Amino acid sequence: MTKKxxxxxxxxxxxxxxxxxxxxLLSVRLTSEKRELEKRLEQLRRDKQVPAKHSxxxxxxxxxxxxxxxxxxxxxxxxxxxxxxxxxxxGKTPRWLVAxxxxxxxxxxxxxxxxxxxxxxxxxxxxxxxx
Numbered sequence: 790m791t792k793k794x795x796x797x798x799x800x801x802x803x804x805x806x807x808x809x810x811x812x813x814l815l816s817v818r819l820t821s822e823k824r825e826l827e828k829r830l831e832q833l834r835r836d837k838q839v840p841a842k843h844s845x846x847x848x849x850x851x852x853x854x855x856x857x858x859x860x861x862x863x864x865x866x867x868x869x870x871x872x873x874x875x876x877x878x879x880g881k882t883p884r885w886l887v888a889x890x891x892x893x894x895x896x897x898x899x900x901x902x903x904x905x906x907x908x909x910x911x912x913x914x915x916x917x918x919x920x
Contacts, residue, residue: 866899875901 796804864875868885876883886899
């Protein structure tokens with residue numbers, strides 16, 4: 790880097806010339822960086838269209854198949870005070886259930902009775918077995 794300039798000792802004309810030179814250099818560098826970024830973006834777009842066989846994993850994620858749909862999981866537990874609060878038994882235990890369990894109640898006390906109809910999964914199996 791060049792030596793530090795004393796701006797206080799410079800005339801207005803010298804400062805203006807310095808300003809113009811800095812502006813020109815900034816413009817050239819920004820244009821160059823913009824071109825490089827546009828090239829990289831175009832390369833990424835091409836790689837996305839044609840699935841690449843790279844081992845880095847990043848490009849392969851772009852071409853990954855969509856996530857499959859899972860069957861609906863029905864709630865197994867229900868808050869008796871607020872019936873709209875339910876829990877499937879998966880994931881983090883809800884606060885209302887944690888608080889109730891701390892008071893000495895058992896998980897089975899909150900179990901929802903099985904619905905009267907047969908679950909869809911069993912209906913499919915029964916229909917398949919009937920053939």
